[in-house]
Amino acid sequence: AVSTDLGSWETFRRIPLGNMSFAMQSIQSGKYVRAGVGQNAQLAASSDAIGAWETFEWIDLGNSQMAFRSSQNGRYVRAGVGDESFLSATSPHIAAWETFILVIVPE
Secondary structure: OOOOOOOHHHOEEEEEEEOOEEEEEEOOOOOEEEEOOOOOOEEEEEEOOOOHHHOEEEEEEEOOEEEEEEOOOOOEEEEOOHHHOOEEEEEOOOOHHHOEEOOOOOO
């Protein structure tokens, strides 16, 4: 979570799965985003298929802001800081680091 520009590496396709569940597919690689296993549950666009670890819940916070919850571990996705500036599904609640802004890019 360090880029200040919006390019293909920062762009994902949202794939609705029903009941506010969705998967994210990287525009750059075509791989699906998965929440990692273990304590840091780091997100990575590394999967070839959608499964439980690639499924997230979309939580609309209003004003184009949203949060995501991992369907597998029930934790919210958060942006890290400093040396841990990666996205991870580790937070038990929604606060500033778990809030994201939706930018719609035409395909």
